[in-house]
Amino acid sequence: MGAHAKGWNHKSLGFSFLGSFSRRVPNAAALNAARRLIQCAVSRGFLSRSYTLKGHRNVNPTSCPGDALYRVIRGWPRFKA
Template identity: 55%
Template structure:
């Protein structure tokens, strides 16, 4: 359900935290080789960046995703993240809501892996991408895929890496529920 209508006295409030999510079929993904694994609810959100050129249009993001998927499938069964976020403001399905990712050892089965498309070591993602990521987290809570008291971490907080880049890290460390240490 993309919209929820709630009656408060005589006032109707429409909420729609979910950003636009482009399905794997819509962006032209290859069939993944991962075994089905239904994961009902997660405790963590892990933020990544792809260290690739950014994409600013849906067409450019679809091309980037196809290239990244072909590259990652040389080593893994599919794209490793749950979702990927373009600077066009769209979210792109990778493993999706109910399959575990291949993005953060020891956290894969208990986290949503969100990857910003681009290299954010020195520059920050644009506001459209930041808003899409924050709305995706709210959407995950609404869909009961993420517990309300989740913990947000950067990839570098759970693995020895510079990911998600210094510039992006300096943004997400001020987001609600961020916790660098375990």
């Protein structure tokens, strides 16, 4: 079990992007890897098909994952603030 989001660790999948993404987004390879990780978790049954995607700031008081990256993930399927 990870320690990525207090109160959510037991019922979530957490992953991170290395870098600062307040003004710029991660490269396409990193974004695609994250999306593939989500799909892999769903296809293997580790993540419900009806999952909800959230940013770290949606469950803890933080600016993570950075404004630029947050704008990107808000457009991904199943995102809910």
